[in-house]
Amino acid sequence: MTDLQPVVDEIYEALKPRLGEGRVADYIPQLAHVDPKKFGMAVVDVEGRVFRAGDSDEPFSIQSISKVFTLTLALGKHGEAIWNRVGREPSGSSFNSIVQLEHEGGKPRNPFINAGAIAVSDLILAGHTPREAIGEIVRFVRFLADDETIAIDPAVARSEQATGFRNFALANFMRSFGILTHPVEHVLGVYFHQCAIAMTCTQLARSGLFLAAAGHNPITGHLVVSKQRARRINALMLTCGHYDGSGDFAYRVGLPGKSGVGGGILAVAPGKASVAVWAPGLNENGNSLVGSLALEMLANRTGWSVFGQ
Structure with missing residues (x-):
């Protein structure tokens, strides 16, 4: 080249x-x-x-770029079964839209909008504590980049947690439809931390x-x-x-x-x-x-x- x-x-x-x-x-x-x-x-x-x-x-x-890595991880853990919980179609709506979720029975359109990525975080959480799931995501990104210095920015994670009201709404909505199987606070703890990777x-x-x-x-x-x-x-x-x-x-x-x-x-x-x-x-x-x-x-x-x- x-x-x-x-x-x-x-x-x-x-x-x-x-x-x-x-x-x-x-x-x-x-x-x-x-x-x-x-x-x-x-x-x-x-x-x-x-x-x-x-x-x-x-x-x-990196915020939502992390969704590529968590999708890759979830596919490795659960295979094609993840598509029972999240779709593969373009959304045509805002990344944090709740209207589409209600219209489609709580199943997010794709894994890259917020609702879809939150559903993927729930899949990664299976069998883990939130701390273990976050650690797994960080280790995977370090493995991909071949760089052990990559870390989460704790100030950004706190900032997301403090202002993530729309994400809490999306997660609770999906939990009501059975798309999420873990406590909302645990799932969002994973999600906010993956987005705060620097x-x-x-x-x-x-x-x-x-x-x-x-x-x-x-x-x-x-x-x-x-x-x-x-x-x-x-x-x-x-x-x-x-x-x-x-x-x-x-x-x-x-x-x-x-x-x-x-x-x-x-x-x-x-x-x-x-x-x-x-x-x-x-x-x-x-x-x-x-x-x-x-x-x-x-x-x-x-x-x-x-x-x-």
Whole structure:
């Protein structure tokens, strides 16, 4: 594969005038303090080479990007049975909508909206205390990134717990339909802590590399999931990874991706590379505004869109 550093540098320089655009997720108080002009980008190719620019080694709150990792864990524990509790369809609604849940009998549309990820947390909790389940998630992310320094930001976790009223409503609603089987406080304890994992763009890109390399981590040699499961996780990321902005992201970028309201996006170019970007300002759908632009530029310059050049 060619040297991508000039491409990454060019994207960073082109976007410098736009840093700070969008709105930081101030409804989680701890995230409101983040400098909106931050920008990081890291590309890790399937040969393990790393290309980066900007604040690529500054940790940030990965938030909903963690849902990719918890989905992978839950599939490993329960297999295809998880689809009895959560769907695989795009939501077309806000990531924290309760209206759709009521209309569909408490079964969340997909594992990447809040309700779906809370249901996945319930599955991971099976047979564990909340502390054990949280530890399992952190160990899994460290394994994927091959980095033992990755940790949860306790201030962000507390901030989420203190302001997560909508998530408590979603969880109680699902519990009433039997979708959740554990106490709501335990499930949300797991969910809030997974969202509060802090990672750098470099760590995040490394952790997603197994999805670009047919389920293998080419750096460590570990088999993470089967080729078929990697393909299916990528499919869900493409169709559901950006909430009600997923169609637009597929149209503009054409890569499987998962965003988080901390301003990060993990994107996968199957067979090529894993990419992480971070720019805290969000667009109207809750996805990183400048981060999405960076990925669109990368896809255009490399021809990596899964729909062809």
